[in-house]
């Protein structure tokens with residue numbers, strides 16, 4: 001399977017997915033990594049792994065539509081089976097999402113449907129939640145609202161801060177995201193009628 005990964009930052013999830021393609025856990029090839037920001041560590045990680053990189057700076061575009069159109073064009077040159085959002089910090093237009101529906105995954109650091117959007121760790125602390133976690137979901141037009149495929153859950157400790165929660169959740173992310181991509185590449189995971197389907201056989 002051909003994979004394209006979109007990032008905006010350090011790319012530790014990208015690294016976990018690179019490692020899983022190298023070890024053979026994921027039966028797929030990362031054709032390209034695309035970032036909306038230059039000089040992020042994720043781009044270095046991709047280069048070190050010999051993966052083609054693109055930087056598409058959103059600030060050079062007059063509108064979100066125009067940006068997403070170019071982004072889709074770059075992605076489509078790789079004919080990906082799956083587009084992986086790995087810390088890609090941009091809201092996507094409906095037109096863009098429709099092009100990749102059922103073929104695009106995102107990872108979001110909360111137990112969805114709780115805490116869509118930003119600052120999820122602080123919001124979990126403010127709400128005095130005893131559990132917190134991370135979700136991998138198919139991307140639909142609704143921000144962080146598509147069908148959830150897999151979640152990992154951690155206990156919130158009395159001395160936790162947003163930073164310590166983020167750290168422990170990152171460790172979970174690096175396990176579940178490669179796992180979900182593995183399932184997708186095995187054709188065991190599909191989106192049908194707005195639901196995530198898992199084929200157990």
Ligand code: GRF
Pocket residue numbers: 007008009010011012013014042086087088107108109134170173
């Ligand atoms: C992760 O916390 C992910 O859940 C969120 O963005 C962060 C990306 O981290 N969507 P990294 O760039 O993969 O290290």
